[in-house]
Every structure is written in C-alpha cells, then in structure tokens.
Amino acid sequence: MEYNFREIEANWQQYWADNQTFKAENNSDKPKFYVLDMFPYPSGAGLHVGHPLGYIASDIYARYKRHKGFNVLHPQGYDSFGLPAEQYAIQTGQHPAITTEANIKTYRRQLDKIGFSFDWSREVRTSDPNYYKWTQWIFTLLFNSWYNKTSDKAEDIESLIAIFSSEGNKNINAVSDDDIEIFTAKDWKNYSEEEQQKILLQYRLTYLSETEVNWCPDLGTVLANDEIVNGVSERGGHTVIRKKMMQWSMRITAYAQRLLEGLHKIDWPQPLKDSQTNWIGRSEGAMVTFKVDGHEESIDVFTTRPDTIFGVSFMTLAPEHELVSKITTDAQKEAVEAYIKKTAKRSELERMADVKTISGVFTGAYAIHPFSGEKVQIWIGDYVLAGYGTGAVMSVPCGDQRDYDFAKHFNIEIPNIFENVDISEEAYADKENTVITNSDFLNGLPYKKAMKRIIYEIEQRGFGYGKINYRLRDAVFSRQRYWGEPFPVYYKNGLPQMIATQYLPIVLPKVEKYLPTEDGKPPLGNALTWAWDTIKNEVVSNELINNETIFPLELNTMPGWAGSSSYFNRYMDANNPDEFVSKEAVNYWRDVDLYIGGSEHATGHLLYSRFWQKFLFDKGILPVDEYAKKLINQGMITGTSAFVYRWEFGEGNNSEMAKKTIFVSKNLMDNIIRERRVIEKEGKNVKVDPSDLLKQTKVLEAQKNSKWSHFTPIHVDVSLVNASDELDIDAFKKWRPEFSDAEFILEEGKYIVGREIEKMSKSKYNVVNPDQICEEYGADSLRLFEMFLGPLEQSKPWKTSGISGVYSFLKKLWKLYITNGAFFVSEDKPTKEELKTLHKTIKKVEEDIANFSFNTSVSTFMIAVNELTALKCNKRAILEPLTIIIEPYAPHIAEELWKRLGHTESISTVDFPIFNPEYLIESTKEYPISFNGKMRFKLEFPMDMDKDAIEKAVMAHERTQAQLQGRIPKKVIVVPGKIVNIVG
C-alpha cells in the first residue's frame, strides 16, 4: 500500500468541487473569519512556484480556522484588466477578452492542482461587466459627493447645493480646487446650469482637471513614469514631452489625515505603514505671504520652519513659477529666460540625478520681509519644485542645507539666528536643541515655543496662517487605454454628465484597432458605437450624436487600481445583481481578518483601497472604515540559477581550437582562476600553462601554449541539474543544439554547475512551474515545501532538490497507518510518551499558526512523525488527532487518511484537537551546567529539587571539580528548571 499521491489528490480535488466543501454561508451562527489573498493578474506565462506562496499560507490559516469552528470566507478572483493583454491585442488583433479568458483558464487549472480551499462560487473578475458595473457605480457615487471638512466626511453633493443656494460658498469648509471664487446665494441662483456645474466640479470627489502627463507623440499615448527611461520611452526610445490633458482625478487628498490616523488601528507591517506615512507626507508649518517690492503681486510660501523667518536672506522660485515673468527686471530678463529654457530641457530624471550642481539666477526683483520690512532678493532655482507646496520657498541658509549651499555658491548673506551655533561650515537643521536669536520677538525661545509664537504673530498681523501640508497628490484616474473600465460618463457642452446607475454597466465597446486614433484620441475613439442616448438610455452609434439628446461618451478608461479598490467587499455578496453588497452580507462579514499579499502594493492598491473604503463608509454603505485588520507581506521566492562556464580563448592563435566550445566544470574553473591569480601575483608570464590541472583531457593538451582569457557563465535550465549540482550533459545538448559538439571538462566524472540566486524569470531559465512539482511529488509536498523554505515574510531562494525532505516525510506519515502492507490502526490506549509527542505537537503548531510561522510547523510535524515511527505507534487515539492537525498543511493526504480511519464526512470542519498540558509535565530536568556562561556538561535532577540542593549536588560532582581544577568559584547561579552557571 503505497502513498499514491496522484490518485489521492485528484480524487479529493474532485470531491471538494462536487460537494462545494468550502462554500461560505452568509447566514451562519458560527463566528466569521475572512481570509483574503491579493487577487492575481492572469498573465500569459502562468504561475511559477513563487506565486502560490501567499495563497498556501492563507489557505493553511483558513483551513485551521474551519477546524476552530469559524465560518470562513476564503475567496479568489482575477484582476483581469491590464496592459499586457492590451499590448498583445495591439500586436495580434486578438481581443483582450479572449486572451484574458484563456489565461484565467490556465490560472484556474494551476490553482486547482494545489488544493486550495477557495470558495469559487464568489469569484470576481474586474473585467467582467457584472463586476465593473459596481466600479462604475462607485465612481458615480464619488462624483456625487463632496468632502465637508467640518463634519470631516464625504457628503452628498445635494447638501452642498443647498448651502450654495442659502448662503453661497463663503462659509464652506470643503476640500476643493485651490482657486475658488467666492459667490453669494444670489449669485448662485443667477448662474446658468452650466456655470453651476463648473463650480460643483471644483468640489466633487472625482473631478475633471488639466493634468500634466508624459505624452509620447510617436506612440500616441501617455506613459507612466516607469515607462520612461532617460527621458525617452522605454519601448522604442521615442521622445516624451510634458503635456496638459483633461483628465479625471480622485480627491484622495481629502482623506490624507484620516488615512494617516487609520494606520494606528490596523495591524499591518511597520515598513508598509512607514511607506504610506511617507507617501502621505504630512508636514506642519505655515503659509506666509511676502510682498514683492514695487509690484501688486505677492509670493506665497509654505514653510515648516516659520520660526526661522528672521533668517531669510533671499527667496527662491521654481523656474516654472507663474510670477517669474512678471517680476523679472529688464536687466535680468535675458539670463532668466536662458535659465528657464535650460531647465525645461532637463528631464526630471536628470534633475534628480544631478543634485550636487547648484544653479539659479537672480530675477532682479526684491521681496519685502513681512516682519523686518527688509528687501530680500528673489532668485529662481531648479532645486525648488513647481509641483510641491506653492513652488516657492523662503530661503533660510543658516537652517537649511540646500539654501545654505545656494547662498554660498552665489555669495548671498547667511545671517545666523541660532544661539551658540557655528554655521561657518554647514547649515544647522536640528530643531530640538536650538534657541532662536537675532529674531526680534522670538529671541531666546526654543523651537517649539518659537513655532507657536510666530504662527500666532503671522496670523495676527495677517501675513499668513498655520497650515498642514501633505505631499500626497490627488490621483489621476484617466488612462488612454482600451482594456479598462469605461467611465459611465457622457459630455454635454463639454461638461461631464453621469449616466444614471440603473443603466450600468456601460460595456466596453468593440473597436477595430486598440491603438490611439490618428488625431491622438484614446483607443475608445476608434469605437463606432459610443454615444449615449438620453431618451432611450442606451449606447448608440456615434452617427446619431446631435448634442441635444444623444451625446459622445468618455473616451478614457479607468486605471488598474479601480477594480481592485473594493473587490474584497464585493466577495461578501459577489452574486448580488441588485446591490454592490447587501447590508446583511456586509454586516456579517464586515472586514477582512487576514490579508496576505506582496509589499509592492504598499503605496498603490493598499492606499487607494483604504481611501475608497473610507469614502464608502462615509456614505453609509460599509460599516467599517478600515477593511483589513491584519495584513502580511509574503516574501519573494527567488530562483537558484544554474550556470555552465564557457572557456573563452584569447587571441585566435590556434584557429581549430578557437572554434571549439569548451565548458569547464565549476570547481575546476575556480582552480584555474585561483592559479592564474597566484601566477600573476608572482609576476610570471600570464601565458603559463594550466594543464597540470587539466591533464585529464586531450583537448587541453592541444591547448598547451595558447593564451586563455576568461570564462563566460551561461544560464542553464535548472531542470537539467540534479540535487548535487551535476549537469545532465546529454539533456543540455538536446536543449541547446548549438552546443551539441561542445567539449565538457569534468571533475571526478561530473560537470558541476555554478549557482546564483536571482529573481525568478523566464530569461534566466530558473523558473519552476508548480504543475511539474505537483506531477512529480504532489500538491501536499509542494504546499509543505513552500512553507518549509523559511519565514513567510522573508525572501528566500527556491531549490527543488530540497523537496525530497517533505516528500519522504509524507511517505513516513502514511506508513504510520500501515501494518503489514494494509491500512490498520490499533484501538489500544496510547502510552505517556505517545501522548507527549502528540500534545507538544498540537501546542507548537497552534502557536506557530498564531505567529504565521508556518516553516517551524513543518519541522514540528517531521519531529512528531519521526518520534511516532520510533515508538512504532499506530494507535487511533494518536493518529486521528495527528491527521487533523496536519490537514491545513497537507489536506489531500489528511482527507484520505481520515476516510480510511472510517469517517464518511470531509475532515475539513472536524474540531481541532485540544491541547492538554498535563501530558507535558516532566518529573526531572536535565540541567546544563555552565562555567562562565559556557555549557560544559549536563546533570539530571528532579524537577522539584530546590536551589541549594542543586548547588550542593553540582558542586560535589566530579566533573565540576575537574572543570574547576582546584579554583574556588566566586558565585554559583542556579535557576531552577533552567540552568546552573558557575562563575570563577
């Protein structure tokens, strides 16, 4: 009776599917537990062994929770809109929906093989109209909302309109566009519908605005920052220019503070929280207005150090600042324009790379210091960024290193306003231990007091106000792509109108070509049926557009993060056609208890989804404003690449030899290189013959007098290498026919490859497919091995050879239930020792699961099985609980054993065995006896022996005396139950 994993796994996977074993109920008396994975983008390459790591961990957790009596929701789906499918469509004309469908099939087949306990009845696909209907619905909701800072939440736009018509916008405390004009209730009523809509757009949580984008005219598309390399497009190397485009944005900045505060109440990894905190970038300071001498205009600056305002000796504007052209004097005009031209040419990347070069130009104009009334020069410099703050800074060279460097470079005065601080070499930026001086009413004040006082003064005298600034920008929500959610938006007189939600979804139209149109419109510009009929309420042919009842639809699509920002809520009620999620479902499931996924989403998906959650919470649709209580970032699994080393001959002396391809085994190569180093060090001729090392091959005999230069490592497919790093040469030659005539210089009859850890990738031939592993060792082995590799959160290398360990563990486990070739368990009472093994395993595994330390559980199982094997234990009272505790990790074998133990129902919801500490109580302890902290030998004493008795016994022992060699110990430390330490 062998452990036939192929049969067992296929049977149980079928059983689970047929019986919907893992279907979660929305009505249950059991407590809920929601375990979520970040859903995958179904790429054409399929899964490699790195992908399922997090899924296996979450599956173990989900299965464990079922044993603990929870109603577990463990769904899965696909983030199926995305660029690769679109690019494939551009190249082949194949509709992305077809490619996506095929890829999803592959993913599903691969996932099913690993034996996950997903509730597939709740599957979502972001590209499915039945799903993106709700993405469009949320978009509409955002459009119809504004952010009321007074109530600190999103409110219906109707409430804003009501305020406008009763009192205008004078007292509105809202998050809005910056440049809003004040109007009265009377004004509002007199505005045309169009004017009113324009004003409302400045307050809506999603709004249209002119945004700068990276436009690539040759590709006819907008590029993301990471698609631009050295100022040109990554694909094709075309020029990229900054262009303003009308785009949808999301007013995420309204939630900056709440996004920051929310981090305190969720159990997410600290590095992830830190990067969100940095991304939001809160800084406290003040807005201060500086008048420009001889001009109407003034310059607003944001500063985090208003306490250093008396240290201002100049101002710096970003070259793009709108005031520059107005205030520059004639004398400086030429220099300023030349400078602006020069900086405009430099890409952001260049500017970034070149931090050390200090550049700038004096505008000729002066600002008036609001407190001292002194004139300070106004410069422009590209170290000031147009996109941050106001694009202008008050420069305090004594307190800011960049200002300091700038001042030094241009010989600008550096007044010192810090008591007893030397600023002759560098600026002094420390806030804590400073006392302000040379600063009028701030003299003698430390940082904190100075801050309070100066903000008070600024506000009193009307020069500005205290302000909290965020680095976080509103998120651009338009993409000039085809394969994304269409907006439920049509345009009337250039103003956006929402399509009423009962007509959603607005389905992605068919297009002939997936590229932008010739006149630079997004791909949807190719659609012929893409107009909205406001009478029939349906999408109709473009030809019918009359701009009276039939209007053009939005041509942009939504970005990748749209569909993933609330998918976890949809899982709760995935098949509900009438609601995003029913009250009943969402009040039962509420939030995710455990979310597992990669850290690469730290500031994208994981920030935007928190924003949408808070918004939907404000709207009363969701009961909680943070959706995931606990989050874990699983580490990457890297590949262990294998290399052969081709010997490259220098100077084509021996032409016949030079033509040959010779591969040298790893350690021989190392020897040759070492040898050469020695030779070179000794100053001898580099040409020295290494044939001593290589006598074994006749090839090298001929090579005796030739020069030899170096070795080129060439990637070998990892499947051609065995556990001892030995290359299967025949298979290698078959794989790379161009090397079929190559010579191999062996060591001890083997070709040993080199190994290196790299990212798993096709081009490095180190990708390992989980299907292969399941085929060869089974899904249970794969699951155990992925966990056994190391801590979940760390990145770790994959080496298939190690899997034999967990595989033989499963075979050993199986054998416990077999006697004389047949399945048999005894009904005898278990011994003390057997119970001890069982219960320490239960204890350890439960602790491990609580700590997400799955790797140590696998070790624990191995130890248990080793011990039970040694005890020849085949008792039901031990093996039955053992089967249950192993089930979350290796569910197929557990189900099979459970059935053979005589059960007719699936093991999946059987109660987890209860740990009983009584079985672990020991009567004696083997004390480590250490000398000065070093353990030298062990002595066994009864557990209840007291301190003094232990000390006496230890001191009397001959080994203690031998160790002391007549010395008298200074001190003897006895910690009962732990250790004895003798000092001296």
Place this chain on the structure above:
RNA sequence: GCCUCGAUGGCGGAAUUGGUAGACGCGCUGGAUUCAAAAUCCAGUUCUUUCGGGAGUGCGGGUUCGAUUCCCGCUCGAGGUACCA
C-alpha cells in the same frame, strides 16, 4: 541622503520573556539492503585540536552570573523613497 528590514554550518533555516547555539530538512561521508540502480534503513557531519579541551551567531565596544537575543558605534546586503521647503 533619509526610512525600514536583514546578516547564524557547504545550503534553506531553528533557538517563545536574555538561560544547553546549529532543531528540522537538503547536500555530503561511511555502512546495511540489492546482481545493479532507485527507494528504504542505520551512523556521522560548525570550525579547530596535542583528543584533555579550545573557539564560535557580519565587525568593534558595552550591560549581565550568562547575549544570536538588550544598548552604543561601524561594515555589508535587500526593499522603499527622494532637491518635499
């Protein structure tokens, strides 16, 4: 530069509040079984040693009876972020 995380045998890693460093597995060595191989089983495997022992968790200090664990200073590596006023 800043923030975060990490560094333990040939390799992956273990050591729950400071208390026996190297669990478990891979690989390797030797043995059993076999016509042989696979599979399986047994023993050994940090380094060093004059076989008594000695040293040892990236490096240098410190606290402690005792430090992989705590503190200070560094080196190296990974990830994030960046002229952020």
